[in-house]
Amino acid sequence: MLNARTEMRAIYGVTLTIFVLFLVLPIGVLLLNSFQSTKGLSLDNYFNMLSNNELITAFFNSIKVSSLTALITTILAFSIAYALHFTNICKPLKSMIRAGVVIPMLLPTITYGFAIIYSFGNQGLITQILGKALFNIYGFNGLLLGYVIYTLPPAFLLMHNAFVYIDKKFIVVSTLMMDRPGRSFYNTILRPMLGTIGGAAVLSFILSFTDYGIPASIGGTYSVIATQLYQVMLGSIPNFNNGAVIAVLMLVPAAFSVILLKYLDRFNFHYDKFTYIDIVQNRIRDVLLGLLSIAVVGAVISTFLVMFIAPFLVNFPYNLTFTFEHFTTVFSTSNLYEVYKNSAIVASFTTVLGIVIVYSAAILNVRTNLKGRATFDIVSMVTNTLPGMVLGLSYLLLFNGSSLKGTFIIIIFCNIVHYFTAPYLMAKNSLSKMNPTWEITGGLLGDSWFKTIYRVILPNSLSTITEMFSYYFINSMVTVSGVIFLVSAQTSLVSSKIKELQHFAKFNEIFVLSLLIFGTNILVKCICDYIQKRQFKKA
Template sequence: MKNKLSLKQLTNWVVLFFFLLFLAIPLIKIGLTAFPFAQGGDFAQFSQIFNQKWQTAFSNSLWYAVLAASISTILAFLLAYGNNFTKIGQPFLMINSSILQFPMLLPTITYGFVLIYAFGKQGLWSKLFQHQLFNIYGSIGILMGFIIYTLPPIFILINNAMKYLDARLFLVSRLMGDSPARTLKKTIFEPLYRVLAVAFLQGFFMAFTDFGVPSAVGGQTPFITTLLYEGFMGTIPDFQYGAMIAITMLLPSIISIIVLNHLQKKIVRYEKPQRVVLKTNKLRDWGFRLLFLTTSGFLLCIFLILVVIPFTTEWPYRIQPTLVHLTRFLEDDSLRLTLRNSLTMAVSTAVIGTVLAYFAAILTSRERKTGRLHNIIDSISTVTNSIPGMVLGVAFLLLFGGSILHNTLAILIISTVVHYFATPYQLAKEALQKMNLNWENTAKLMGDRWIDTIRRILIPNSKLTILEMFGYYFFNAMITISAVIFLTSANTMVITAKLKELQHFGRFNDIFMLSLFLLMINLIMQGIIQLLKRSLTNHEQKTSFRLSLLHLVRPLLRRLQQR
């Protein structure tokens, strides 16, 4: 009698087949397009892309990515230090930390447009100062856009790591009479150097693979992402040339994967974080207050454009307040369709991606002995974020062009699920690894099926993590542009791709209105998720209190019954 395929085994193969079909085969397709061996092509063709234009574009991408990541890492470190090692009031820190994370709710192409309307020749601040402070197109605009883009995630990463620094290191340093510089080195820099390296690499990779900022304020400065876009979406598309450029974009990904894997093997762990006793230093506190106010104020001054320009009659000539542009926007069927498409895609991506990432994490984290299949799934799931979104979009375009998926929302959903899979997977894996591995064995002895164990035990104990996974997928699906720019059509246009289209027609009022609606949607979703988290947390606390109370009262009741 043949053994039946269990639901767990079937799930293993479904996850593996998903990655084979929507990750491995598309990447192979890029290689076959770049090197058409069947047509007598050889590696000599690869040298054709290393012309002066490619060299300039690649060096620009490397240089600006390194510079932006370096500045963001230094600034994020200072802000995180001020958030954890000063006596600034908590309300002040919470407000400013929220403002620092504000850009994560908008696509990078919007950064470019608000910078133009803030500091361009006819920009808001240029008008107020009565002259243009600097040329926003080119180096300054690109660097500012990249810093705004990379600062929030780097700050979150370093700030979270600082919360877990061992307070005993500070105590020992003080007892040893170390100088402030030595104390900083021994107690903060050395324990955090791996986190700082990871933060820098993340910022570098984000800037190197970004398309939104260079396309908006790049001007005549070529970047590897804009070169890739021209190869596939230019006046005369050259798929082979574009595929070769896509392969060169993978080089930083390979280096990032190798370095990150090396750093993750040397993680410093502390048993229990303790709050550091801080000395009173008004000069230090006011210095960091000024840093927070400068950074937050700069961000607010830039994004103020979103609520000023679309509600003026005709910027900069007639600046009377008006709702004409809002009314016109609401009456435009194509713009309303774009909003619906974006919402549908974001919700579908969040649901499908969360389910797939959660089940993949169950397969790789809830077994005492993982097999080869589990290790393959874990390896693939971990590196998906390291593949540039534009490369993934090109791969899908080459493989699924003309298929049943072509020009559908389904292909946008699948590409986004694959592109952002690693982080939700890691969130689920970390949560599931903390749970008792004996739960499944106990449930099995009681006759429960594997799916019943997941439904009754694992999911109830990881609801907060599932909400975080859903939110991560939703927000990124709303603001992503790199992959979807190659895959949208007139009927499946999403907000970020529509912004690029509107740029060609100079319809900046509609650009800002769309961006404002996108921001409102993300803020509403963020509020809903926070309310659900708070509700679940309160429910868990009440349940824990009742169980503790029952544990105390039960022996007393037994004694009374015995008497």
């Protein structure tokens, strides 16, 4: 590990300043606003809001639906990830399952609700195919379905990555020791995965508890905490202090989540090496898990299938004449085209600046001896559980009345901070596996630290940087909760425009914009996957 130098301290100072300005300061202002009242600093706002029965009901509604979502999502994500790693399902089918599970990540969450309406509503596509409605889509049922679809991809990816590090040799050892199947499964699979299972459950709970997009489109009369915050802040009479109190209440589950994750971390196993062996043949296991995985992926894809059909019809489901009119309307209406362009601009700048900030933080932490470098680990832990709506509201309170209000700058930095954790961990894990003496060798050969980074470290990080690019860009294109309080008429994004189009019942235009986002994200992901494959071949 390289000793601290002037340029390292300079980068550390700039990076830390960014997090002070766009994380610590906004949250501090949020907390301060929650205590401000006509009497000065007091607990009056908390007493008033906690005596509001509607708010308390919404809070516990969110707890209820988010808890059930976390349970269902964790079971499904574990089952699918287990099927991909510990069964003999054919490889092409495994690839299709893996690709199908993550499809919802490429769409804004507010689109999920409209897809559910057009699929499971009284005149929905699936309802017409089956001949009857399966359930009442508005309220609890619709929210639960939307949340499960929303949280399944990130929970699956977490499980999928963790299963890579399970040493299959211990399964053979357990079998040779004549362990019962249940005992063997617990000791070799479940026990080493407890930390990850808990992390997936916490992630699913936090994502559903704080999401605004899905309840905005399909929540109905089932009030949740995210819609309460939106109504208080953007209603007929906005109340910043009460909004700050609701935001602080949304942080309570996040605080418990951090404690739970710390506790579950003790269950994580660390193997010195991994043994790759053939999976034991078990046709019943393969068939059951294969069918379950196909059923889940099929259900997810069928929910969004209508999105690829309705925009090409005059008026689904009443007039099924083929037309390009809806696409023509979007592209001919400058406002809608500008919204899409705004989203692409924000995603591009978020990605480039985000990678620079994240990579700087990771390389300072892993490859130097700077004092205070562990601060970035704390930042990562905080941003991992910080709700997007809370962060967005804190930016609104901090920058309200300033020249930055309603600009792309605060939207971009909000996205960078909001999605900091995953790219940071990607970069940190990659850099920690590289030869620790490269910078020292470069210095002995006369190269500066920057030159060594550019010529040696960066080329060896290209695959990770590509993955970071994909993550930042896709999430910036689909984000709803994090930017709902920050957009203006000039900086409107697709997610906020979809919310506006909802009021005018322009669902075809909503689907067209969603398809544009989906197509853009698919293109970016394919390019990133191609670059990564080329890097693996070179390696």
